[in-house]
Amino acid sequence: MRLPRLPENSIATRLFLTAAASSFIVLLIASLFFTAYYRRETEVVFERRLEVYLRALVADVAQSGEEGHTDPGQLGDPQFELPGSGWYWQITRMDGATQDIKASRSLFANRLPKLADRGVAAELGGFRRGFVEGPDGRRLRIVERVIDVGDMGVYLVQVAASDEEMEEQIERFHFALMVAFTMLAIALAIVAAFQVRFGLRPLRRLQQELSAIRRGEDERISGAYPSEIAPLANELNLLIGANRDILERARTQVGNLAHALKTPLSVIVNEAYSTPSPLADKVSEQATIMREQIGFYLDRARAAARGGAIGASTQVAPCLDGLLRAFRKIYAERNIAFIGEASADMRFLGERQDFEEMIGNLLDNAGKWATREVVITIVAETPPTPDARSFLCITIDDDGPGLTPDQIREATQRGRRLDETKPGSGLGLSIVADLAVAYGGALELEKNAAGGLRARLRAPGF
Amino acid sequence: MRLLVIEDDKDINRQIVAALEHAGYAVDHALDGEEGYFLGDTEPYDAVVLDIGLPKKDGITILEAWRANGRMMPVLILTARDRWSEKVQGFDAGADDYLAKPFHMEELLARIRALLRRATGHATNELVCGSVRLDTKSGRVIVDGAPIKLTSHEYRLLAYLMHHSGRIVSRTEIIEHLYDQDFDRDSNTIEVFVGRLRRKLGVDLIQTVRGLGYMAAPPVETTDGKR
CATH class of the missing domain: 1.10.10.10 (Winged helix-like DNA-binding domain superfamily/Winged helix DNA-binding domain)
Known part of the structure; x- marks a missing residue:
């Protein structure tokens, strides 16, 4: 089984760890309490048993004193008969010149030490309790009492027993308790893990939906969410929608501005053209500069509006087909073949217009210089890690004269035009480079095997 | 050679018509989409200069309708909308060439000549x-x-x-x-x-x-x- 890793800063980890820690602490306290309680109860029972034997002996002594003989020992417990069993009793006559001692058989020839000699205080009722070392070195729990039977003398009655058995019993209980509580703790941890997984599943789903939107596979968050995060999902949808609207509006405004400026500029240029004069030449020249500037800054504005775009994605194949159809028409006169295709499931992660702008400018540039053909190939790169952003690698080759390294450097600079004799604004390659950067990709130019120019564009997609 | 110019800006329309007439073409013009569409649909033009942003009927709609009606004269789209996505849209609607404003009149004339030549199967001017x-x-x-x-x-x-x-x-x-x-x-x-x-x-x-x-x-x- 794969152990789920616990990321440090995660709600799941926090919930799981607090649940596990709190149940562990509760179980620990409970086990300590139960053990202590059980020990106390067991000791009480044990003490009572000793006391019962002691009372029986005391009663025996008192009775036998009256009757003139003593034969205690009929306590009914065979443990007292077996030597070294750990259960002992001893009756010592205290008032005689010689100490007359009777003891259980189990004590054999040994004698029990006296608590009274050690200065243990007597309880109410004359009992003394304590621990002594037994004949075989075992620890004994002992209860003793002095009784005065008048004429019959004064006796010290002692009952002692090893508490080993009791300790073993407590130990066994403790072990059983530990096993039970450990299993309980494991069960609780499993329940907590399950609870966290189940409870946080909507969050995980939300995260998946968001990343699908970011990848451009989805338009909006669509699932039904529990009441705690449903407002969050709604807000996110609104945010994504607003982002799209702002972008769309900005683009429309930019387009309108372009239209509004370019038409009067056309009029000026044409008017100057139709009435040749030094003034007209100047007007024409300045209007051309204005035209270039408008183009340059509008393209920049459009490029800047990118980047922030959330979750747009574009099917590559229809875009490319459309562009190739257009280019075959545009370059029909010069008979240049435009060759290329993209697989149907390929997607560019961004706005369609931007993709067409980048590929269109690259194809146009290639077409201007090509002598016979322009070849475009699009492949999806395999990302280095499964979580990394995936990219499309778009290569456009022409069989034209190519560029020197210096020219290549110049071409991708802003607003430079390589050859004034070729038609076009000259901003094509640099706007492609700008757009590519805005999308986190890059544009590279180099010489291909045929001596022509190869443009390599990296753009997000799969 | 008879041409049609559909352009809503009066100045540009006038300039184009003057330049084309000067170059020896017979030229009709329209200032809005509806009139332009009607002319192109009923009169036999050798080529059309078509703006996209037109009042009443936009250029793309006009072009698509002509092509659907079997009107196959060469059409040059002349517009300030110069994004490739807009150009592709124009070509897909049936345009034969695309010129972005602001333009040089010489370039427009050259494109028209090329369109006429291609339509009649000639390779040079x-x-x-x-x-x-x-x-x-x-x-x-x-x-x-x-x-x-x-x-x-x-x-x-x-x-x-x-x-x-x-x-x-x-x-x-x-x-x-x-x-x-x-x-x-x-x-x-x-x-x-x-x-x-x-x-x-x-x-x-x-x-x-x-x-x-x-x-x-x-x-x-x-x-x-x-x-």
Whole structure:
């Protein structure tokens, strides 16, 4: 089984760890309490048993004193008969010149030490309790009492027993308790893990939906969410929608501005053209500069509006087909073949217009210089890690004269035009480079095997 | 060659029409989409200059409707919308070329010439028929190495016939392609122009095909002197 890793800063980890820690602490306290309680109860029972034997002996002594003989020992417990069993009793006559001692058989020839000699205080009722070392070195729990039977003398009655058995019993209980509580703790941890997984599943789903939107596979968050995060999902949808609207509006405004400026500029240029004069030449020249500037800054504005775009994605194949159809028409006169295709499931992660702008400018540039053909190939790169952003690698080759390294450097600079004799604004390659950067990709130019120019564009997609 | 210009900006419209007329074309113009669509759908134009952002009916809709109706004349889209996505849309609607504003008039004229040439299957600006050479770029006509002067109507007639050399062109077709819609059409004038043109060219280029029309074809050299 794969152990789920616990990321440090995660709600799941926090919930799981607090649940596990709190149940562990509760179980620990409970086990300590139960053990202590059980020990106390067991000791009480044990003490009572000793006391019962002691009372029986005391009663025996008192009775036998009256009757003139003593034969205690009929306590009914065979443990007292077996030597070294750990259960002992001893009756010592205290008032005689010689100490007359009777003891259980189990004590054999040994004698029990006296608590009274050690200065243990007597309880109410004359009992003394304590621990002594037994004949075989075992620890004994002992209860003793002095009784005065008048004429019959004064006796010290002692009952002692090893508490080993009791300790073993407590130990066994403790072990059983530990096993039970450990299993309980494991069960609780499993329940907590399950609870966290189940409870946080909507969050995980939300995260998946968001990343699908970011990848451009989805338009909006669509699932039904529990009441705690449903407002969050709604807000996110609104945010994504607003982002799209702002972008769309900005683009429309930019387009309108372009239209509004370019038409009067056309009029000026044409008017100057139709009435040749030094003034007209100047007007024409300045209007051309204005035209270039408008183009340059509008393209920049459009490029800047990118980047922030959330979750747009574009099917590559229809875009490319459309562009190739257009280019075959545009370059029909010069008979240049435009060759290329993209697989149907390929997607560019961004706005369609931007993709067409980048590929269109690259194809146009290639077409201007090509002598016979322009070849475009699009492949999806395999990302280095499964979580990394995936990219499309778009290569456009022409069989034209190519560029020197210096020219290549110049071409991708802003607003430079390589050859004034070729038609076009000259901003094509640099706007492609700008757009590519805005999308986190890059544009590279180099010489291909045929001596022509190869443009390599990296753009997000799969 | 008769052209149609659909452009809602009055100044640009006027400038284009003037430049095209100066270059020797018969030109009709429309300032809105509806009128433009109607003209293009009913009159036989050799090429159309079409703006996209038009009042009443936008350029893309017009173009698609023409193509759906089988109107296949070459169309040049002229617009300030110069994004590739917009160009692709234009080409997919059936445009033959695309020119972004602001533009140079020379470039527009060159594109129109190229469209007309391609539509009639010619590879260069120079049309040659026998000893007559006609340069559509400069508007010059050279016969046996010597330039000759033609009026604009004569030039238009010759250019149309030479664009369609080897094909019989009816009188109605000539009238439709030579004059803009405001011209007072009278088929007799064609005969007059043909007569004058034959005289100026001095070579036997324009044949009369009785009952059908005219045809530009180099004189056929035959051993028995018959044609």
